[in-house]
Amino acid sequence: MLEIENMQVSYGQSKVIQGVSFKAEKNETLAIMGRNGMGKTTLFKALMGILPSKADKAMIDSESIQGDESHQRVAKGIAYVPQGRMIFPAMTVEENIETGLEKSGDRVIPDDIYALFPVLFDMKKRKGGNLSGGQQQQLAIARALVTNPKVLLLDEPTEGIQPSIIKDIAKVLNEIRKMREITIIVSEQVLSFTMEIADRIIVIERGNFIHEDKRDDVDAAKIKKYLSV
Amino acid sequence: MFGYSMAEIGNVFVMQGFSGLSLFSVLLLMALGLAIIFGQMGVINMAHGEFMIIGAYATVMLSKFAVKYDFVNYYFPFAMIVAFGLAFAVGYLVEFVLIRHLYKRPLDTLLATWGLSLVMQQIFRSAFGAKEVSAELPEWMLGSFKPTPDIDIPINGVFVMGLTALITAGVFLFMFRSRWGLRVRATVQNRVMAGAVGINTKKVDRITFALGCGITGVAGAAFTTIGSTGPTSGSLYIVDSFMVVVFGGAASLLGTISSAFGIAQAQSILQFFMTSSMGKVTTLLTIVIILMMRPEGLFASKIRK
Ligand SMILES: Nc1ncnc2c1ncn2[C@@H]1O[C@H](COP(=O)(O)OP(=O)(O)OP(=O)(O)O)[C@@H](O)[C@H]1O
Ligand SMILES: [Mg+2]
Secondary structure: EEEEEEEEEEEEEEEEEEEEEEEEOOOOEEEOOOOOOOOOOHHHHHHOOOOOOOOOOOEOEEOOOOOOOOOHHHHHHHEEEEEOOOOOOOEHHHHHHHHHHHOOOOOOOOHHHHHHHHHHHHHOOHHHHOOEEEEEEHHHHHHOOOOOOOEEEEEEEOOOOHHHHHHHHHHHHHHHHHHHHEEEEEEEEEEEEEEEHHHHEEEEEEEEEEEEHHHHHOOHHHHHHHHHH | OOOOHHHHHHHHHHHHHHHHHHHHHHHHHHHHHHHHHHHHHHOOOOOOOHHHHHHHHHHHHHHHHHHHOOOOOOOHHHHHHHHHHHHHHHHHHHHHHHHOOOOOHHHHHHHHHHHHHHHHHHHHHHHHHHEEEEOOOOHHOOOOOOOOOOOOOEHHHHHHHHHHHHHHHHHHHHHHHHHHHHHHHHHHHHHHHHHHOOOOHHHHHHHHHHHHHHHHHHHHHHHHOOEEEOOOOHHHHHHHHHHHHHHHHHHHHHHHHHHHHHHHHHHHHHHHHHHHHHHHHHHHHHHHHHHHHOOOOOOOOOOOO
8 A cells, every 4th residue: 555645746846746746555556647848757766766756655565765865766566658758778687677666685587477477487598678669678677576575666658669569568467466466556547557457547637636436437438538638 | 010020019919918908907997887876877976986985995905914924815805895895885875965966957966076076086085195095905816827838817917807797797798687677777778667657766876876986886886906006096098988988888788898898909019009098199089080870879779669
């Protein structure tokens, strides 16, 4: 469970996240939707401790993550799949995943990871930088998953990826949630993808949450209007 | 050529080649340390030569001690370990006190480490005196092999070379087979992301810097077999070792090894045919010309970014 109260993030003088509050439960997938430049990445980076932020409260389960550095937050149970993947290009696929083993202390990659992403098993010894965009996305998810997170953050996982692979990613995310009963928070612009995975949708605009719906009550036309320019 | 017969020239090449081994060892170890600190972390450490001298003084002191307690024949491997440990510890401290505050400011790092080098030189001067001191080399290291009557191969060069090869292999294993190496490489490739997968990047920085200094300390131990140690001896080698790193391609360990070998051998062999400074000039000119053709160094990395 992740609980945030009144989080604010600024770049110098310009405040980009204007005091947002939300709570995401265990075994829930929450989608944060918004157009380009509305603050999704900024919010995720702040949650990850990459950007400094102010908040009245920032908790994972009953532990505060206020002021923690990224690696401490990972240890408390957040994992991050950034926009643009950001895998380590000069390392092999296997080594990329191993960087995530820091928290569990395992020496070898657990089998269930390769069961989720068979393609990564076949490409174990290849350099990460030489994978396709879709494969890199899977690699980034695998690297985050081996940290055994309680909360998994994915920033626009479908960006630049073809429809058939988007379907695969949706399937994998649903499977992960079923298997591990974790909290998944995903930022998105594609409504069809969101509808396949999310239990709840929040719309962000200029750093404010302006709309929230359970999936079953979603008025697609209304959300589409928020997402179009 | 120069009035020598072909056979004589052959002998000269072999002998100078082997006597170049010690220089190669010193340069390689220093450059490995630099390659780790500069190539992997982007820090230009102007006090690098002084870290070498820490190792050299440690070796000299230990050799005096060995003479007194009569274990001159065995002290050298211990000296390398002590040299490593001492330089590692000082490096760890320096990273903590100085370097870590300057990571995003390369120019300030340059100035700060230059200042540090002056401070360290003065400390050496106060502690050990301005006069150069030499290590007592064990008897068995002083002789030479004579495979043919015309060829002399110094034993100390071969010995130091062997140890250097071991250390180099160790560095490779550390970087490419160990968990620590994985952390270092991840941090180098993407610091922010390394933190976001759970790596404590500040700790990685400290260990990486200290490791680079430690290896340089071992270079100092090797250095005592070819020269005498004074407070400023390190500064003579700093330029050469930067040259090795840049020439080899800053991020490539393999490049560092080949370029250390090339530069040490070129200097040593050319010195036989011309004066030592002419030899240096010729080497330097060659490097400049090659770098003009391959600005990224001999071994640029081949991964798309
Ligand atoms: N480093 C920065 N310095 C200053 N302003 C920034 C910086 N990064 C982002 N911004 C601004 O903050 C706002 C939010 O950007 P952010 O990257 O969080 O948007 P986003 O919702 O992730 O957009 P996209 O869908 O394009 O990824 C934008 O107006 C952007 O211009
Ligand atoms: Mg974004």
